[in-house]
Amino acid sequence: xxxxxxxxxxGYCNTHRVTLVAVSKTRSATEILxxxxxxxxxxxxxxxxxxxxxxxxxPNDIQWHLIGHLQTNKVxxxxxxxxxxxxxxxxxxxxxxxxxSQKINRTIPVLLQVHIAREETKFGLSYEETEExxxxxxxxxxxxxxxxxxxxxxxxxxxxxxxxxEFRSLKNFFxxxxxxxxxxQVLSMGMSSDYKIAxxxxxxxxxxxxxxxxxxxx
Ligand SMILES: *Cc1c(COP(=O)(O)O)cnc(C)c1O
Numbered sequence: 001x002x003x004x005x006x007x008x009x010x011g012y013c014n015t016h017r018v019t020l021v022a023v024s025k026t027r028s029a030t031e032i033l034x035x036x037x038x039x040x041x042x043x044x045x046x047x048x049x050x051x052x053x054x055x056x057x058x059p060n061d062i063q064w065h066l067i068g069h070l071q072t073n074k075v076x077x078x079x080x081x082x083x084x085x086x087x088x089x090x091x092x093x094x095x096x097x098x099x100x101s102q103k104i105n106r107t108i109p110v111l112l113q114v115h116i117a118r119e120e121t122k123f124g125l126s127y128e129e130t131e132e133x134x135x136x137x138x139x140x141x142x143x144x145x146x147x148x149x150x151x152x153x154x155x156x157x158x159x160x161x162x163x164x165x166e167f168r169s170l171k172n173f174f175x176x177x178x179x180x181x182x183x184x185q186v187l188s189m190g191m192s193s194d195y196k197i198a199x200x201x202x203x204x205x206x207x208x209x210x211x212x213x214x215x216x217x218x
């Protein structure tokens with residue numbers, strides 16, 4: 001845990017009115033508690049099992065964000081305590097979150113994960129798919145999920161211009177959705193290596209692990 005880096009980062013996010021999600025994947029409950037005690041209440045995990053095993057060990061007012069791929073068969077387990085799901089990438093998944101949330105009388109804010117990077121990955125919607133999902137009758141009839149915004153990850157590269165271009169294109173898409181009648185509030189983009197570029201390009205939420213906790217082993 002790097003206190004000086006955390007303080008600087010928290011100050012930076014505060015100044016720029018950006019929400020800081022501390023990404024705690026691979027970190028122990030003890031490590032997370034130390035960061036919590038310095039005032040950080042929002043944590044992000046990318047694996048359901050890992051989030052579920054830490055959650056009962058930690059204070060109740062932590063806002064847990066799921067930032068990694070979610071399988072439909074795990075939705076039921078996370079909806080009772082998850083604060084936000086940032087990684088929605090199909091109508092099928094959104095439908096399941098809605099139906100499980102309805103059963104326990106919750107409305108869960110979600111972000112649609114948009115694939116903006118050059119890298120090939122199975123995860124994330126294209127811009128066309130995102131638009132189609134948001135406009136679908138099925139999604140518009142869901143009462144127990146709130147499509148609160150978009151999440152995207154830039155290509156892992158040294159090429160700052162490419163990263164900037166990808167973030168800028170997601171921000172343009174975000175603005176266009178809102179001009180076309182969506183009410184998106186959150187634009188989640190930026191990690192340890194690229195959060196300043198993301199904020200310059202209009203991010204409202206950054207997801208940061210290594211800067212706070214140090215490099216991850218493995
Ligand atoms: C791990 C992870 C992060 C944070 O990565 P750092 O480089 O440690 O800041 C952000 N977003 C997602 C989706 C992640 O899986």
